[in-house]
Amino acid sequence: MKRIVVLISGSGSNLQALIDAAEMGGINGHIVAVISNKPDVYGLTRAQNAKIPTEVVDHTAFDGRQAFEAELSKVINRYTPDLIVLAGFMRILNSEFVQPYEGKMLNIHPSLLPKYKGLHTHRRALENGDTEHGVSVHFVTSELDGGPVIAQRTVKVEKSDTEQSLQAKVQQQEHQLYPEVVARFCNDRLEYKDGKAYMDKKPL
Secondary structure: OEEEEEEEOOOOHHHHHHHHHHHOOOOOEEEEEEEEOOOOOHHHHHHHHOOOOEEEOOHHHOOOHHHHHHHHHHHHHHOOOOEEEEOOOOOOOOHHHHHHHOOOEEEEEOOOOOOOOOOOHHHHHHHOOOOEEEEEEEEOOOOOOOOOEEEEEEEEOOOOOOHHHHHHHHHHHHHHHHHHHHHHHHOOOEEEEOOEEEEOOEEO
16 A cells, blocks of 8 residues: 655645545545644544644744755655645645655645646636636646646636636535545555656557
8 A cells, every 4th residue: 555645735625535435445545644834724624533752843943944845755755655635734845855756746726737837726716717627636846836737627707706616616626626636646556757748658
C-alpha cells in the first residue's frame, strides 16, 4: 500500500473524501499523516477522528518562505510518502521545494485549467459569462497551477448561479474526482515522465 501525506489549510472536505475512500478500500493506500500550515482548522479534527497523525507547520512562525518550506519538507520526509496530496493547501510553493517531489505530488484546482490559475476562480468564471466551469487534478510542478493535467470534471453554469452555488457544484465533483485520481496513482496506473502525465503508459 502506498504511503500518502495530505497537506491542508482549512476545513478539509477533500481530505474527508480521501479518508472515506481509503477506509472503504477504494484506494490502495494509507494516509500516514495530515499536515496543516494553520493551527485549529477543522481538517485536523477530521484527521484526528480518523486516527491519522497530524502535524502543524505554521507559516506565520517562520522568517520567510524558505525557512517555512525547509521545515515543511523535513516534516513530510519523516513520513517517507509515496504520494503527497495538496487538498486545499493555500501556500504557493517554491520550485526548490517542489522539485524533489515532482511526479509524486498532486493538486486539485477549482477551474478547468489552464483557465483561471490562482484564486477566485468561481467569481472569474461568472464575470466572464462562462457556460461551463469545473475542476482539475494535476501533477505539481514549479509553475503555479501549471503542472500537467490528469483529469477534469465539468459543471454547467446556470444564469441563476452565484459564487457560492457554483462553488458547491464544483466541490461535489472534487469529492468524486480526487479519490479516483489518487486511486489510479496508488495502483501504478498514473505516472509523470518528462513533464507529462501518463495513464496506463499513454500520455494524457
